[in-house]
Amino acid sequence: MQPLLELTGIGKTYPGVRALDGVSLHLNRGEVLGLIGENGAGKSTLMKILGGVVPPSEGRIRIDGRDYPQLDVAEATRAGIAFVHQELNLFDNLDVAGNVLFGREPLRGGPLRLLDRRAARERVKPLLARLGADFTPDTPVAELSIAQRQLVEIARALAAEARIIILDEPTSSLTLSETARLLTLVKELRAAGVGLIYITHRLGEIVDCADRVVCLRDGRLAGALRREEIEHAAMIRLMIGRELRALYTPPARPPGEGGLQASGLITAAFPGRALDLHIRPGEILGMAGLVGAGRTSLARTLFGIDPPLAGEIRLNGRPLAIRSPKDAVAAGLYLVPEDRKRAGLVLEMPIVENVTLASAPNYTRMGLMRRAAEWKASELQRAGLRIKAPSSATRANTLSGGNQQKVVLGKWLSMAPKVILFDEPTRGIDIGAKGEIYGLMRALADSGVAILMISSDMEEVLGVSDRIVVMHEGRISGGLERAGFSEQAVLRLAIGQGEPARVEAAPA
Numbered sequence: 001m002q003p004l005l006e007l008t009g010i011g012k013t014y015p016g017v018r019a020l021d022g023v024s025l026h027l028n029r030g031e032v033l034g035l036i037g038e039n040g041a042g043k044s045t046l047m048k049i050l051g052g053v054v055p056p057s058e059g060r061i062r063i064d065g066r067d068y069p070q071l072d073v074a075e076a077t078r079a080g081i082a083f084v085h086q087e088l089n090l091f092d093n094l095d096v097a098g099n100v101l102f103g104r105e106p107l108r109g110g111p112l113r114l115l116d117r118r119a120a121r122e123r124v125k126p127l128l129a130r131l132g133a134d135f136t137p138d139t140p141v142a143e144l145s146i147a148q149r150q151l152v153e154i155a156r157a158l159a160a161e162a163r164i165i166i167l168d169e170p171t172s173s174l175t176l177s178e179t180a181r182l183l184t185l186v187k188e189l190r191a192a193g194v195g196l197i198y199i200t201h202r203l204g205e206i207v208d209c210a211d212r213v214v215c216l217r218d219g220r221l222a223g224a225l226r227r228e229e230i231e232h233a234a235m236i237r238l239m240i241g242r243e244l245r246a247l248y249t250p251p252a253r254p255p256g257e258g259g260l261q262a263s264g265l266i267t268a269a270f271p272g273r274a275l276d277l278h279i280r281p282g283e284i285l286g287m288a289g290l291v292g293a294g295r296t297s298l299a300r301t302l303f304g305i306d307p308p309l310a311g312e313i314r315l316n317g318r319p320l321a322i323r324s325p326k327d328a329v330a331a332g333l334y335l336v337p338e339d340r341k342r343a344g345l346v347l348e349m350p351i352v353e354n355v356t357l358a359s360a361p362n363y364t365r366m367g368l369m370r371r372a373a374e375w376k377a378s379e380l381q382r383a384g385l386r387i388k389a390p391s392s393a394t395r396a397n398t399l400s401g402g403n404q405q406k407v408v409l410g411k412w413l414s415m416a417p418k419v420i421l422f423d424e425p426t427r428g429i430d431i432g433a434k435g436e437i438y439g440l441m442r443a444l445a446d447s448g449v450a451i452l453m454i455s456s457d458m459e460e461v462l463g464v465s466d467r468i469v470v471m472h473e474g475r476i477s478g479g480l481e482r483a484g485f486s487e488q489a490v491l492r493l494a495i496g497q498g499e500p501a502r503v504e505a506a507p508a
Contacts (some may be wrong), residue, residue, distance in 0.1 A: 002064075003027060003062075004028055004029045004063070004163065004195045005061075006025075006060075007046070007059065007060075008024045008062070009023075009024055009060065010023045010046065010060075012049065012054070012056055013057045019219050020042045021220050022220065022221075023042065025214050027195040030190050030194070031190065032196045033212055034200075035213075035214055035216070036199075036215045037222070038431065040218075040400060042219040043199055044168075045219075047166055047199070049061075050071070051081060051083055052070075052072040052073040052075055055070040056070055063080075079164075081162060081163075081165075083157065084154050084165065084166065084167045085153060085168055089153070090152060091141065092140075092142040093142070095139060095141065096135060096140075096155075097121050099156060100159050101124065101156075102156070104160070106123065120137065123159070125137055128155060131151050131155060131158075131182075132178065133151045133155070135148055145291065145296075147456075148291075150171075151174075153170075154182065154185075162194070164194070165189065165196050165197075167196060167197065169200055170182060170198075171200065171205060172202075173424070173427065173456070176290065183208055186198065201426075201429065202459070203235050204458075206230060210230055212227065213238075217239065222239070223238045225238070236431060240432050247438060247460070247464055251284075252446040253282060255281060255283040256281035256282050256448060258317055259279050259281045259316065260277075260278070260419045260450055261313070261314045262275065262276060262277040262302065262313050262314075263311060263313075263314070264312065265308055265312075265313065266310040267298055267309065267474065268309060269306075270297070270473065270474025270475070271309055273475045275476050277298075279451070280450055281418075282449075282450070284453055284464060284465050285451065285452050285467050286453050286464065286465025286468040287455070287468070287469055288455065288469075288470045288471075288493075292473075293474070295423075296338060299421045299454060302328070302335075302421060303335040304322040304325045305335075315331055320333075329358060329415070332416060332417055332418035333417075333418060334412040334415070334417050334420050334421070335420075335423065336408050336409060336420060336421065336425060337408075338454075340405055344408040347396050347397035348396075348397060349396060350392060350393045350394060350396070351378055351392040352374060352392035352393065354396050354407050354411060355407060363377070377414050378392040378410075379391075379392050381410030385409060385413075386406070387406045388403050400433070401429045402432075402436065405437060409437075409440060413444075417444070418450065419451075419452070420449055420451050421454070422451065422452065422454065424454060425441070425455065426457070434460075458490065462485050462490070465485075467479065467480070467481060468485065468490065470490055472494060472496040473496065477496055478492075
């Protein structure tokens with residue numbers, strides 16, 4: 001049978017950089033092809049070529065038996081290719097229906113051919129129902145969470161009725177239930193004859209849905225796996241050329257006393273629910289839960305972005321009055337946000353200015369910046385965190401996701417943290433960089449920092465945490481000590497099948 005898609009000898013050269021070197025792969029009808037590789041391996045470049053965003057330097061593209069020396073975006077769309085991008089490409093000024101049907105909007109009669117909004121809503125409604133979305137076609141995209149925006153991206157690909165769908169980190173912001181629904185949808189599309197290229201750093205999803213796996217490393221094809229060969233260790237070996245140690249590293253010592261305690265805390269997202277929380281010095285407390293459970297709202301409240309409606313927050317036994325992020329920073333309580341590009345970094349600024357932005361007064365004298373001191377502090381963080389960049393003058397928007405996350409972390413490490421709240425700390429980060437982030441978190445905990453790790457990645461929650469609490473509809477529905485960790489236990493608590501736990505507020 002002729003493949004639906006064939007890429008033969010694809011190369012791409014930029015000035016001084018060989019991004020792709022002789023990459024060949026194929027995709028059959030009704031097949032899920034897992035495409036893996038670390039950040040910088042060439043996955044994005046290869047997909048940009050397939051999507052018509054950039055031309056190849058050499059090689060051949062064949063779709064359904066037709067050769068294309070290169071594609072442009074319009075040709076790729078006409079050929080039946082649709083993307084679900086990791087970096088969400090949505091229009092905040094449009095509603096959901098406008099984004100899903102952009103470029104294919106239904107029009108009604110008359111010389112002006114006006115947009116038929118009713119028809120647009122009716123066309124998009126079943127797509128959202130198919131995805132289990134909890135918003136409507138006329139919801140403004142600006143009001144949606146990152147997870148909800150991800151579902152809009154997927155709905156847009158479904159609306160295009162594409163023959164080839166490229167999913168780039170499609171579950172990076174989705175919860176367990178949403179991820180399960182997406183994987184079911186992937187299998188339905190495969191059964192309908194659609195060819196799918198599935199790109200993710202969550203290797204469990206590849207195991208679950210892929211028929212074959214191909215791996216890129218340093219712009220070249222590093223190897224392939226048949227269905228019966230697909231498992232974590234084999235994929236990691238292909239990606240990084242070596243074995244990766246287990247996720248969990250035990251703490252150097254038992255957790256200390258004190259830390260951050262919230263008692264009777266009520267957030268604006270759930271005005272009828274109070275919760276207690278205790279994050280102890282020297283531990284990584286994992287927090288799981290479904291989207292909408294209130295985890296990010298809790299982090300925003302603890303960091304002072306949103307005011308609490310009631311309750312008390314204490315740090316090492318002393319009450320904290322956190323009315324703004326400035327108060328939290330002054331107390332040594334820092335947030336590494338879910339969306340590092342929009343809320344954690346100023347992308348156009350260099351590393352040095354991002355690292356010292358929150359502590360700029362420490363580098364001034366008589367109102368003037370002490371550039372040498374600022375540079376020294378940034379270079380210490382760049383070296384200590386192993387940020388891959390020529391110098392601290394490198395702009396943040398040129399860095400990989402893992403290195404961007406390290407810059408966000410470096411901003412806080414230069415300020416002697418007591419508590420760090422990590423919201424989805426490895427979203428969109430490759431497996432090797434994830435290991436580095438986990439190592440940094442463990443080192444921080446071993447130095448006495450109290451860490452809260454909010455994550456929708458089950459493997460991460462189970463593999464990195466010393467203790468787990470689970471949120472359900474604005475309250476802590478339960479807690480687990482490490483000996484009791486299991487996916488089933490977390491899922492049960494995430495859907496509210498458990499008594500409110502007292503373990504998370506127990507004294508150290």
